Structures are given as C-alpha cells and as structure tokens.
Amino acid sequence: xxxxxxxxxxxxxxxxxxxxxxxxxxxxxxxxxxxxxxxxxxxxxxxxxxxxxxxxxxxxxxxxxxxxxxxxxxxxxxxxxxxxxxxxxxxxxxxxxxxxxxxxxxxxxxxxxxxxxxxxxxxxxxxxxxxxxxxxxxxxxxxxxxxxxxxxxxxxxxxxxxxxxxxxxx
Numbered sequence: 001x002x003x004x005x006x007x008x009x010x011x012x013x014x015x016x017x018x019x020x021x022x023x024x025x026x027x028x029x030x031x032x033x034x035x036x037x038x039x040x041x042x043x044x045x046x047x048x049x050x051x052x053x054x055x056x057x058x059x060x061x062x063x064x065x066x067x068x069x070x071x072x073x074x075x076x077x078x079x080x081x082x083x084x085x086x087x088x089x090x091x092x093x094x095x096x097x098x099x100x101x102x103x104x105x106x107x108x109x110x111x112x113x114x115x116x117x118x119x120x121x122x123x124x125x126x127x128x129x130x131x132x133x134x135x136x137x138x139x140x141x142x143x144x145x146x147x148x149x150x151x152x153x154x155x156x157x158x159x160x161x162x163x164x165x166x167x168x169x170x
Contacts, residue, residue: 005029010069033110037080038067038156040098040164041090041117048143049088049120050157052134063136063146064154065161067112076113084117086126088135093119099163103156114160140165 006013011033017025041049054061068083070076077095085091098114127133138146146152147161 001025010034029107031108031110033069033108034072035070035076035111035113036067036103036156037070037076037083037113037115038065038160039080039084039092039095039115039117040065040160041084041088041092041120043090043120043137047137047139049090050136050138050143051087052136053132062154063152063157065157067156070113077115080113080115080117085123086128087131087133089122089125090117090120091123092117093121098160101159112156112159114156114163116164 001015001017003015004012005015011031014030014032016028016030018028020026043049049066050063051066052061052063066084066087068079068086070079074082077097080095081092084095095115095117098116100111100113102108103110103112125133125135143152143161144165147158147165152158152161
C-alpha cells in the first residue's frame with residue numbers, strides 16, 4: 001500500500017505498508033525524492049569551488065559544495081553539469097562520477113550522485129529566481145581544516161569532501 005499524503009513540485013510524502021512475516025505490516029511515512037547531485041569542482045590552481053547560501057529550513061547560512069535536484073528524465077551527470085553552471089558560473093570540461101549514497105535512508109528515498117569536475121571555464125552564474133549564492137573558492141587544505149574543525153555542517157559536502165580526501169591520501 002502507498003497512500004499519497006503530500007505532493008509538492010520537489011517531493012512527495014507517502015504512507016507505505018511493508019509486509020512482515022508473521023506480524024502486522026510495518027507502516028512508514030516516506031519522503032519520495034527524485035534524487036540529486038553534488039559536485040566537487042576543481043579550478044586550474046587546484047582550489048575547489050564552494051558556495052555559500054542561506055538555507056531557510058535550518059535558518060542559517062551554510063558553506064557547501066554545489067548541488068541540485070535531478071529533473072524528470074535527466075541523467076545525473078547532466079544535472080551536475082547544469083547545476084555547476086547555475087550555482088557557480090563554471091562549466092566543466094571534464095566531469096567524473098565519485099560516489100552514490102542515500103542522504104537520510106530512514107525517512108527519505110533521495111539518492112545523491114557525487115561528481116568531480118575539472119577543466120573549469122567561467123561562463124557566469126545562472127541562478128534561479130529564489131537563489132542567492134556566493135561563490136567561495138578555497139584551497140583543499142583549507143576545506144580539510146574547516147571540515148575537521150566542524151565548520152562545514154552540510155552532510156553531502158562533508159561526505160564528498162571526506163571521501164575525496166581519503167582517496168587522495170591512500
């Protein structure tokens with residue numbers, strides 16, 4: 001059973017019943033999300049491009065890697081290309097998959113696709129009408145220091161940056 005509780009342009013909420021052997025069905029409310037991308041973009045001088053934006057849901061400004069929601073029938077790599085330009089103003093000459101992960105699998109179906117982008121060319125931001133994003137390039141070591149100091153609070157940024165740093169070191 002899937003009962004639609006809420007439907008919005010970005011996600012829906014369903015009440016789902018899961019069969020269990022010898023027990024009553026397990027009922028869960030699940031946020032159904034189309035998936036998203038996060039990009040780790042590198043400038044020619046090996047600085048990474050981060051973005052600073054106010055997140056209304058947590059009522060604070062966060063420093064994050066660029067990211068965005070996958071549109072219907074859009075391959076994740078194309079979402080990554082589009083979102084990189086929209087949020088940072090950089091177009092990637094090269095973009096490679098890094099990882100896939102679930103952002104909050106206890107309540108949410110969102111699958112995050114992570115990419116590394118290189119060979120960037122500045123083409124100008126193409127922000128959506130409700131976005132106010134400041135581009136903030138920084139050295140990888142500075143990003144590492146901020147990650148370890150607890151200054152980066154966005155989970156997708158923490159996961160992708162941490163994964164990349166682990167792979168680069170070993």
